[in-house]
Amino acid sequence: MIAQPAPPSTTQSMPMAGRAWSLLMLRLGMVLVISLLIWVILRSAGGISAFPPDTIWATLGLLPVNIVCLLLVARFYRHQGLSLRAAMGVQHGRIVKDIGWGLLWLIVLNVPFALAVSGTVWLMYGTQAPEAFGTIFVNPAAQAPLSPTWLLLIGLIAVIPFIVLNAPVEELVFRGYGLNGLQTGLGRVGAIMTTSLLFGAQHIFFAATVPGMLVYFVAFTVWGGIAAIIVTKQGRLLPIIIAHWMINFMLSAPALVLPILMLAGVVT
Structure with a gap:
C-alpha cells in the first residue's frame, strides 16, 4: 500500500491541499516558462520560430523542472513523516511482483492512449486523418540543423536524466502527493479528474505542432486518468512508476541511438 499518515485533522488537511496545488501549479508553470525560454533562445540563436520547441529541447528543459519538483515533493512528504521510498511504495521482496504489475499496466495504459490519439486525429481531420499523422507529430521547422556529435551530446545531457528522473517525479507529483492532497477538498473523483487534466495540460508543450498539442492534451489526460x-x-505507486519508466525509455532511447548510428556511418 502507499504509505499514508494518520487521517489529518481539518487544520492539517488544508495545508496539505494547498501544498498539493502549489506543487502542481509550480510544475506546470515551470514547464510553460522553460518552453517559452527555449523558444526565445532558439529563435534568437538559430532562427527557429516554430512553437512548441522540438522534443529534444523540451526534454532538456525538463531537467531543472524535475530536480526542483523532486526536492519540493520530498520536502512535502517529510512534513507527513514519509520518505520518498515509502511514498513510492518500495518494499523489499516485492520488486519482481511490481515489475510484473508494471508490465501489465504498460499495456493497460497504452491501448486507450493509442485509441485517444487516433480518435482525436480522426475527429479533427476526418478522412484526411491518415495524411495528418505524418504532419502533426513531426515539425521539420522546429528542428535545428545539428551535427551527429552535437545531437549525441545534447541527447546525453537531456535523455539520460529524463529517463532516470521523469517517471518517478511525475508520478510523485501527479498520482502521489497531488492526488492525495487534492482529495481533502475535491474528493476522490474530483482529485482524479483534476490531476489528469493538469497532466494532459503539461504535455501540450512536448507536442511537435499546434494541432498536436490538442491531441497530446486529450491522450495524456486519458493516460493520467x-x-x-x-x-x-x-494503493501503490511503484507499479505505475515502472510502467512510466518503460514508456519513457522506449520513446527516448532513439534520441541516443540515432546519432550513434550516424557517427558510425550506419545511417546518414
Whole structure:
C-alpha cells in the first residue's frame, strides 16, 4: 500500500491541499516558462520560430523542472513523516511482483492512449486523418540543423536524466502527493479528474505542432486518468512508476541511438 499518515485533522488537511496545488501549479508553470525560454533562445540563436520547441529541447528543459519538483515533493512528504521510498511504495521482496504489475499496466495504459490519439486525429481531420499523422507529430521547422556529435551530446545531457528522473517525479507529483492532497477538498473523483487534466495540460508543450498539442492534451489526460484510477485501486505507486519508466525509455532511447548510428556511418 502507499504509505499514508494518520487521517489529518481539518487544520492539517488544508495545508496539505494547498501544498498539493502549489506543487502542481509550480510544475506546470515551470514547464510553460522553460518552453517559452527555449523558444526565445532558439529563435534568437538559430532562427527557429516554430512553437512548441522540438522534443529534444523540451526534454532538456525538463531537467531543472524535475530536480526542483523532486526536492519540493520530498520536502512535502517529510512534513507527513514519509520518505520518498515509502511514498513510492518500495518494499523489499516485492520488486519482481511490481515489475510484473508494471508490465501489465504498460499495456493497460497504452491501448486507450493509442485509441485517444487516433480518435482525436480522426475527429479533427476526418478522412484526411491518415495524411495528418505524418504532419502533426513531426515539425521539420522546429528542428535545428545539428551535427551527429552535437545531437549525441545534447541527447546525453537531456535523455539520460529524463529517463532516470521523469517517471518517478511525475508520478510523485501527479498520482502521489497531488492526488492525495487534492482529495481533502475535491474528493476522490474530483482529485482524479483534476490531476489528469493538469497532466494532459503539461504535455501540450512536448507536442511537435499546434494541432498536436490538442491531441497530446486529450491522450495524456486519458493516460493520467487511468493511471490515477489504478493507483487509487491498487494503493501503490511503484507499479505505475515502472510502467512510466518503460514508456519513457522506449520513446527516448532513439534520441541516443540515432546519432550513434550516424557517427558510425550506419545511417546518414
